[in-house]
Amino acid sequence: MALHRLPRVNAEYLEGGAEDERSLVANRQAFDEIEFQPRVLRDVSHIDLQRTILGATSSLPFAIAPTGFNGLLWHRGDLALARAAAFKGIAFAQSTVSNATIADVAVTPGLRHWFQLYLYAEDPVWERLLQQAATAGCEAIMLTVDSPVLGNREWDRRNYQSGFTPTFASKLDMLHHCRWMWQVLRHGIPSFPNLEQFVPGQDRSLYAVARWALANQRPQTDWTTVARIRKVWPGKLILKGVANMADVRAAMDAGLDGVVLSNHGGRQLDRSAVPLRLVRQARATVSSGFALLVDSGFRRGTDIVQALALGADAVLLGRAMLYGLAAGGEAGVQRAIDILAAEISRTLALLGLRSVDELSPEVFA
Numbered sequence: 112m113a114l115h116r117l118p119r120v121n122a123e124y125l126e127g128g129a130e131d132e133r134s135l136v137a138n139r140q141a142f143d144e145i146e147f148q149p150r151v152l153r154d155v156s157h158i159d160l161q162r163t164i165l166g167a168t169s170s171l172p173f174a175i176a177p178t179g180f181n182g183l184l185w186h187r188g189d190l191a192l193a194r195a196a197a198f199k200g201i202a203f204a205q206s207t208v209s210n211a212t213i214a215d216v217a218v219t220p221g222l223r224h225w226f227q228l229y230l231y232a233e234d235p236v237w238e239r240l241l242q243q244a245a246t247a248g249c250e251a252i253m254l255t256v257d258s259p260v261l262g263n264r265e266w267d268r269r270n271y272q273s274g275f276t277p278t279f280a281s282k283l284d285m286l287h288h289c290r291w292m293w294q295v296l297r298h299g300i301p302s303f304p305n306l307e308q309f310v311p312g313q314d315r316s317l318y319a320v321a322r323w324a325l326a327n328q329r330p331q332t333d334w335t336t337v338a339r340i341r342k343v344w345p346g347k348l349i350l351k352g353v354a355n356m357a358d359v360r361a362a363m364d365a366g367l368d369g370v371v372l373s374n375h376g377g378r379q380l381d382r383s384a385v386p387l388r389l390v391r392q393a394r395a396t397v398s399s400g401f402a403l404l405v406d407s408g409f410r411r412g413t414d415i416v417q418a419l420a421l422g423a424d425a426v427l428l429g430r431a432m433l434y435g436l437a438a439g440g441e442a443g444v445q446r447a448i449d450i451l452a453a454e455i456s457r458t459l460a461l462l463g464l465r466s467v468d469e470l471s472p473e474v475f476a
């Protein structure tokens with residue numbers, strides 16, 4: 112439904128990976144490498160899907176990953192994701208490059224609100240964003256560290272002639288997607304309100320902010336910056352985009368609260384390790400109480416069950432939620448969450464297990 116509704120530019124933005132998309136493909140293939148050996152004749156009449164994530168109860172063992180530019184998929188897409196997450200009792204991670212302010216998202220009743228931080232320009236920029244996150248009551252900061260520079264996404268160059276101006280062919284294709292086009296015509300192109308405040312001059316358009324963000328990336332960021340952030344942010348601090356055990360250990364040593372094993376859904380370094388394959392080793396590396404999250408390639412309940420059985424505390428979902436968003440806004444995200452919840456529940460029953468917490472590597476043995 113999502114692909115039917117979206118123009119090609121947006122569909123490629125949602126689905127695409129970097130360069131030859133090897134990581135994108137490998138992320139999915141890895142799930143086929145492991146098979147379940149289910150147990151039978153066990154009472155599975157009641158299934159408990161709750162999970163403790165970062166010290167608080169989540170009604171399901173997954174959360175919504177931070178994704179930027181959700182307004183490209185649905186008007187006020189960030190709010191639709193946040194509301195669906197709150198309604199279903201799971202956490203929502205808001206991206207720095209979302210199309211809503213931190214405060215706008217924070218008013219969602221009952222939301223577990225995480226803020227994903229990209230670092231731009233000088234320290235006062237992230238210091239201000241963290242202040243705004245604290246004022247809004249964000250529970251956790253997710254510092255994304257796999258993007259010192261932007262991945263090489265060739266579809267972007269194909270679809271835009273310069274900056275953010277779509278090519279003539281892309282514009283024509285947009286006109287063919289009337290339901291999407293109608294939303295844009297009615298509401299206009301969304302902006303990046305969390306970054307607007309840092310852009311000098313009068314121009315606050317999407318293009319101006321995107322230009323500023325690209326010109327102000329911080330490839331010089333290192334662990335000393337992480338230490339400064341740790342000092343300033345008293346709440347949970349998670350490193351997102353870790354794919355090497357040395358960095359998992361360094362994150363623990365830096366006093367962080369967890370990591371997300373991730374290759375950014377195959378959008379950054381192509382041929383970066385598949386996070387699912389790292390889970391078992393990471394579980395053996397981290398101490399208990401240190402959150403081990405994983406993402407990249409999760410589309411089905413069985414995928415999520417595999418990662419939890421290997422030792423992950425929870426899974427983040429990017430595209431699986433965005434398909435729901437692009438297909439039907441808030442209702443579409445709720446539907447996507449329901450589909451996955453039903454799949455996890457069914458998988459547990461078929462494995463002979465009654466709760467997510469009973470999962471262990473024994474399901475493979």
Ligand SMILES: Cc1cc2nc3c(=O)[nH]c(=O)nc-3n(C[C@H](O)[C@H](O)[C@H](O)COP(=O)(O)O)c2cc1C
Pocket residue numbers: 124125126176177178179180206207208227255351373374375376377378406407408409427428429430431433
């Ligand atoms: C359209 C899109 C936009 C994304 N934007 C961000 C972002 O702004 N910040 C971030 O840390 N990760 C971003 N990601 C990566 C996701 O947080 C997550 O790591 C990835 O989607 C997981 O893979 P999956 O899509 O296969 O679930 C984005 C991913 C997608 C698909």
